[in-house]
Amino acid sequence: MSNHFQPANPQAILANRPESFLPSRRRDFLRSLGGGLGVVACAAIESQLQAQSPNRRSVGDVDPLNPHAPRTPHFAPRAKSVIFLFMVGGPSQIDTYDYKPLLDKLDGKPVPASIRDALNATRHANVFHGCDDVILKSPYAFKPYGQSGMWVSELMPHTAEHVDDLCFIHSMQADSNNHAPASYQLHTGDVRAGKASLGSWVTYGLGTESQELPGYVVLFDAGPLGGSANYTNGFLPPAFQPTRFGTSNPPLHHLIPPEPLVSGRRPSLDLLYELNRLHRDQYAGATELDARIASYELAYRMQASALQVGRLEDEPEHIHKLYGIDSPEARTQSFSRKCLLARRLVEQGVRFVQLYDMPDKDGWDAHAKLAENHTPRAKWTDIGVAGLLTDLKQRGLLDSTLVVWASEFGRTPMKQGDLGRQHNAAGFTIWMAGGGIRKGLRIGSTDEIGLMATERPIQFRDLHATILTALGIDHERLSLEVSGRDERITGVAGSASPLMDILV
């Protein structure tokens, strides 16, 4: 499948955007087509365009012909959308948000026996595997920020300014100490591949507010370790698979036609519509045919909407500056552009944006030379994350948008190899902010060296339950029967519980 044709210039397409894109004009146009629309086809298009239909279905009650229509939550939602910032590879909690002054004193010494014994008694004993029995202090200075006085390292000076809006969870745990299984678990609830990701579950449950943009969008330079199985729809209907956006134009694969086909697109769609209508007349009540006819009209609209939402250059200079897009550093620009795009997507009604920081093959996976890994990565991402929080807040979007910052695990206080740190699934930090989350809070804690969650260990299933609760979904009722089992992202064992104390 070679690059035989040059892609068309998206700007030219937008410039030629027909007036009929205005919803009412477009509907009139559809109605005015020779012979008129088949009644059902018309209804299918109408219903797909009608995001605000008064007769919304409830959570998970998916109309197969209109799978993205918004659905009514189980109870009043605290948030409408989610932006999930995923730092791939395992950033170190003890070098960012989990301040452990004792590390300075123990630097170069073995892990205290009591802490070692405590870890060895758990399923996480293998965290020691591959480490030296030597404590490595953080190379970074910490200081308290905000009214809440939270300690944050010098790696994250911009995000630190927002600590009074954030809620830290210091006691996260994963079931595997390897990237892909832990990452699958954070995305899907299971260390094995094949289950449905959170974004798919959320859009399956709630649909999406914009019918001209996908409901579940992923943004990355390189994807998470373990690849597409992280953000897959799994066993959920494929309508809930994510759509990958890029931050340059065109933002989607297959969004615009090869050059020779651009100018004829509208007449081609009109002919296609007419031929399909003739074909449809042979099949009474074939709603699949109507749905596919409608999907071509929606695709036409999606093309324009996607190009529009991808036009980061429409944002004023001060916004670019806020996100750090004006940075001379290419990787900062790249991450910041994704943050800005995430805001534009959410603003247009996209339900779930999964945004990865993975600029290269390593991510935050600092097995050696921690500082050489973490210092630049923090610089590339900190300003974009902070800019996103500021921007959401100033637009009043932070109240309805849940922002999560997380990774598949953290890192050990023990040294590995040449001043590196090993993976640590026994205790690490994530934070949440915005829609429905209490501000300036921290819950759970690790032992004195930041190795293992000791106070209130929290599992990914609890995090999933919390996010679903914020969206107005009862996590136990968001299920799909697969091979005789009621699959839920929070598991079938019933051991997940939302962290109600961090929700407003």
Next chain:
Amino acid sequence: MRPILQTPRSLTLGPRRTWACFSLLIASVLQTIGFAQQDPLSPNPTGLPESGSTRSIGTALEDPNNPIARLFGSDRLDLWSLQPIQDPRIPESFIPESFIPESFIPESDVPDSTGHGQSHPIDRFLAEPLSGIQPLSSDKVSKKDRLERLSLDLIGLRASYDEVQDFASDESSDSFMHQIDRLLADPRFGEHWARLWLDVVRYSDSNGFDWDEFRKQAWNYRDFVVRALNSDLAYDEFVLWQLAGDELLDGPPESLLELDRLIATGYLRLGPYDNAAKLFNEQDRARAEVLTDLTETTGSAFLGLTLSCCRCHHHKTDPLSQEDHYRFRAFFAATQFDESTKLLADNATGFFATDDKDPIEPIRVLDQGNYQKPLEQVEPGFPSVLFPNAPLIEPPGHGRTTGRRLALARWIISKENPWTARVIVNRVWQNLFGQGLVATSNDLGVTGSSPISKELLDHLAVYLVEHDWSLKVLIKYIVESDAYSAPIGPWRKLRRLSAEQLRDVVLQTTGQLQHRNGGPPVWPVLSDDVLRSNPAVLDDNETKTKGWYPSPENHQTVRSLYLVQKRTVRIPWMESFDLPENTVSCASRDASIVPSQALALLNADWVAQASSQLASRIENITEAYRAILGRDPSVTEHRMCEAYLGQGRSFQELVLVLVNSNELAFVP
């Protein structure tokens, strides 16, 4: 005047078909060669137990000490799929003889146990009022649609204009039978049906997880499936070889026939494998996951049993205990999944599996399915509801393997097993009608769907077994029914083509599809942007398994079956059209209809290129219609297309419109 029931016999079949001999290396010989050699290992090649067929099931279900009844109460024994398969009475025909199509009147010289002058047994079952579904009418679709449907269902591709014309002008009473025979003998039959089977066994060319290493030899299994289907390897042998082909051998394979038995064991290695786990001292987890996956997939694929539901606790609804899961798992306890096998004395490597007996890993029940919480040890055993006693496990004469998988495989294909035949005939029905007689084709349990007609399902199961487990004979039997050629209605829903079918059909109708005789997969050219969806691709290793290795330009237009199927990097165009997750068994494809598919089919470069190629070879609207849709345009269509071209639009654009039409995207 032709008999309906003579047709299966018109396929030339020996009393027991034996495996056709094919070259592994030159897998180009796709036609069947009668290989009349008897299996040297066993006078009873399938290992089909000779014991009385249904008595033991009945006995187990009536036994007051049935372990499942004692555990859950006897209600769980009522499940329909536990009951022995019994040959049901075929309903009398409700259709007056005068309405019976000519082709369905039996010839007098052919014995017909089901009664002369009656319609096809399938149609008679469906004519009964069933579960509130409207009985089948005797309408049929047009001859053209009939052939298109058959062609899409049997070889996965459309009938050409010439083929449609030939069929339309063939007024002989058995013209449709000729088409069925032609398509069943077409080597592309195996390619299409292999794709359907590969979904069930979650085939992939890579390991999955972090590194997602390329499995350089996995295609051997894929080609085996194609060969097996094309030469109509009996389904029971197909099952036996996949689960225990190595146990049938006496040593290193000495013929291609024996080699294929070994290749079939690739089935045991198809699941995802976390090759990085050992770096984090999690190899026990990885091993436990492989065994879990193999247990669950084998339960789903061959038996329609949801063994996944009883991994952590007793099954919530079905007659399966938690111990049943682990007893089943114990059949695989010695199985090794390494590159080389001890069976191969000459250190040959391949995508095979066999046992490593020293020592056999003890299998324990796991508390909540957690590998870190082992409970009591169990021995291999079949689901206790029907087979509570320990199975007879005898290591084969060569003593290299444990005999466990052989025992399992022989039980799966035994006549005592109430699931195996039902599951496969249901899959065949699903592939031909879009939905199985049991809608949940991987789950014949309580939470699965009930069969629309248990009698028809059992009739087909008996038919399959009585016809030497021949899938081709079964398919022929089904597609020659009126039901198969009926219009869209309660029995048949409109089906959008799968991702693979749609791509293949676009390439076919634009004249781009090239034939390939199996072999290593073809790697599409993907942009770096796409490849980075698994960062491991950026970090290839010396053995060249982590990267992406695009195939030459002139190989790109092969059938989709031959495109590489990695677990963590998906081909975006294919993914738009609902590729299933290839980490777990896929019972049936979803067919969503979303705008991104329209964009993919309108805008992909390769579609534009294919349209352009066809456009350069045609001179008028009629030729475009014949190539893409296999027919002439109607007067109205012609007028519309003319007006379109009159606006300055090109033939390429016209071809693209037809490629995007609903008529091409759905099975008629």
